[in-house]
Amino acid sequence: MSTIRPRRSALYMPGSNARALEKAKALAADVLILDLEDAVAPDAKSVARDQVCAAVREGRYGSREVVIRINALDTPWGENDLAAVAGAAPDAVLIPKVSSAETLAAVGLRLRRHGAPERTRVWAMIETPFALLDLSAIASAAYDVDTRLSCFVMGTNDLAKETRARLLPGRAAMLPWLMNAVAAARAYGIDILDGVYNNLSDEAGFRAECEQGRDCGFDGKSLIHPSQISAANEVFGPTSDELEAARAIVAAFERPENAHKGVIPLNGRMVERLHAEMAKRVVALAEAIAERE
Ligand SMILES: CC(C)(COP(=O)(O)OP(=O)(O)OC[C@H]1O[C@@H](n2cnc3c(N)ncnc32)[C@H](O)[C@@H]1OP(=O)(O)O)[C@@H](O)C(=O)NCCC(=O)NCCSC(=O)C[C@H](O)C(=O)O
Numbered sequence: 001m002s003t004i005r006p007r008r009s010a011l012y013m014p015g016s017n018a019r020a021l022e023k024a025k026a027l028a029a030d031v032l033i034l035d036l037e038d039a040v041a042p043d044a045k046s047v048a049r050d051q052v053c054a055a056v057r058e059g060r061y062g063s064r065e066v067v068i069r070i071n072a073l074d075t076p077w078g079e080n081d082l083a084a085v086a087g088a089a090p091d092a093v094l095i096p097k098v099s100s101a102e103t104l105a106a107v108g109l110r111l112r113r114h115g116a117p118e119r120t121r122v123w124a125m126i127e128t129p130f131a132l133l134d135l136s137a138i139a140s141a142a143y144d145v146d147t148r149l150s151c152f153v154m155g156t157n158d159l160a161k162e163t164r165a166r167l168l169p170g171r172a173a174m175l176p177w178l179m180n181a182v183a184a185a186r187a188y189g190i191d192i193l194d195g196v197y198n199n200l201s202d203e204a205g206f207r208a209e210c211e212q213g214r215d216c217g218f219d220g221k222s223l224i225h226p227s228q229i230s231a232a233n234e235v236f237g238p239t240s241d242e243l244e245a246a247r248a249i250v251a252a253f254e255r256p257e258n259a260h261k262g263v264i265p266l267n268g269r270m271v272e273r274l275h276a277e278m279a280k281r282v283v284a285l286a287e288a289i290a291e292r293e
C-alpha cells in the first residue's frame with residue numbers, strides 16, 4: 001500500500017489576508033490552500049503573491065500540506081504567479097479552470113523551467129464545462145510524470161456559474177459531474193476533493209454535504225472557514241466502528257486457515273479479498289491521521 005496523505009479538510013484562504021495566513025499555522029486542516037485567484041481582488045494580486053510566497057518560504061505550517069492556488073495562465077497574473085510559486089516550493093500548485101490536458105503540460109514545463117523542486121506537485125480545479133466533457137483526458141495527464149498532476153479539486157461555484165445549474169441541497173444537478181470526476185481521478189490514481197459549501201451558518205447542511213461527498217468517494221472537502229474543519233475531519237476520517245471492522249477483516253484473512261481462500265464469512269457477512277484491500281486502506285488512513293495528530 002502506497003503512503004496515504006490525509007486530505008480530509010482543505011481550507012482556502014485569501015492570499016491577501018495576512019491574519020488568515022498566520023492563523024492557519026494553528027488550524028487542524030490537513031491542507032491549506034493559499035489563494036491568489038478568486039479570493040483576491042485585482043489590485044491586491046501582486047501584494048498577495050509576495051505575501052503568500054514569503055509565508056510558504058518561512059514555513060511553520062507543520063505537517064499541513066501547503067498548496068498555492070495561482071491565477072490561470074491566460075490571465076494577466078498567471079505567468080508571474082507560476083514563476084514566483086515555483087521558487088517558494090509549496091507542496092502543490094493548484095491550477096484553476098483547467099479545461100484540457102495541454103494546460104497541465106504547459107504548467108509542468110514552466111515549473112521545470114523555473115526550477116520548482118520535484119516534490120512540488122500540481123493539482124487541477126475541475127470547474128469548467130469543457131473540463132466536464134474531457135475528464136478522462138485531463139486525468140490521464142497524471143500518467144505523464146512531467147505534468148506532476150496528483151489531485152483534482154471540484155470548483156462547484158464556478159460550475160454553477162458556467163452551467164447555470166443550481167447548487168441545491170442534495171446537489172442533484174451536480175451529481176453526474178461529481179461522480180464522473182471521481183471515476184476519472186480513480187482511473188488514473190489521483191486524489192480528488194469535493195467543492196466548497198458557501199453557507200457558513202448552516203452546520204447541518206454542511207455536514208450533510210460532507211457525508212454525501214464521502215459517500216461519493218471524495219478524499220476530502222475544500223472549505224472556506226475554520227469552523228468547517230472539524231466536521232470535515234470527522235466525516236472523511238474512518239469512525240472507530242469502521243476501523244474496528246477493517247482490522248477484523250485484515251486479521252481474518254491473515255489466519256492460516258484462510259490463507260488460500262478468496263472469500264470467507266465474517267460476522268454474518270460475505271468478505272472477499274477485495275474487502276481486505278479496502279480494509280487495509282482504512283487502517284492505513286487511520287494510522288496516517290493518528291501520526292498527524
Ligand atoms: C468567508 C469569509 C470572508 C468570512 O470572513 P469573516 O467574517 O472575517 O470570518 P470570521 O470573522 O468568522 O473569522 C473568524 C476568524 O477566523 C479567521 N478566518 C476566517 N476565515 C479564514 C480562512 N479561510 N482561513 C484562515 N483563517 C480564517 C479570521 O481571520 C478570524 O480570525 P481572528 O481575527 O483571529 O478572530 C472568510 O472566512 C474567507 O475569506 N474565507 C475564504 C474565502 C476564499 O478563500 N474563497 C476562495 C476559495 S472558494 C472557491 O473559489 C471555490 C472554487 O473555485 C469554486 O469555483 O467553487
Ligand SMILES: [Mg+2]
Pocket residue numbers: 038096127155157158
Ligand atoms: Mg472557482
